[in-house]
Amino acid sequence: MNPVDIDRPSTWVPWREGICRGCHGGCCMMPVEVLKEDLVGLGLATEDEPQKKTSQRLTRAGVVKSWRASTGLFQLEQQADRSCVFLDPSTRLCTVYEKRPGVCRKFPREMGPRLGYCPRACSHFG
Template structure:
């Protein structure tokens, strides 16, 4: 079975509740925007840092390879991805999220939100 193209939402399948079981994690290869509350929940930033200088926090997280950018207009941080586009928190062997209970709101709400709401780039693991 051919995997849907993550970059072409028109190839995605209508989401059904059981699709995540045994999936290769296509959604975990997409860029993820997070808010400061997500960073605190993930344990990569403290409440004090968020209350203080967000620009200083962004600079530290960029240096540590956690994020690639921060947009002050939207207050979104863009999480860093691995060289193969996998999320930093995706286990390369099991293809499962290593921070599932603490995952960002963007991940919690997918596929209700995203490039094609109600659809996902899911396919069985090989």
């Protein structure tokens, strides 16, 4: 069996209930794009703050990598190993799990490059 390659969805494994247990955050190694409402839910922005200002402030804080005005999407910063800024490097668990963005809640069943499949990481990265 060929190993899972995060950059090649054709190598991903079928998602099933419970598959995330024991995984080391393969999906958290992909770029994560969130909406302003996700940043508000995380307590990182307010609804009345202009998106451009939110982007500038959170970029300086090391949370946001970029913002596209045309779509309103903010790309979260990634750590040196490509993992999400909110993934704990030691435990490989999400530090904002209860407040995680919508895209993270919906992946891979409703969102992602290959619906119903995940880039399960069976060994520790880094």
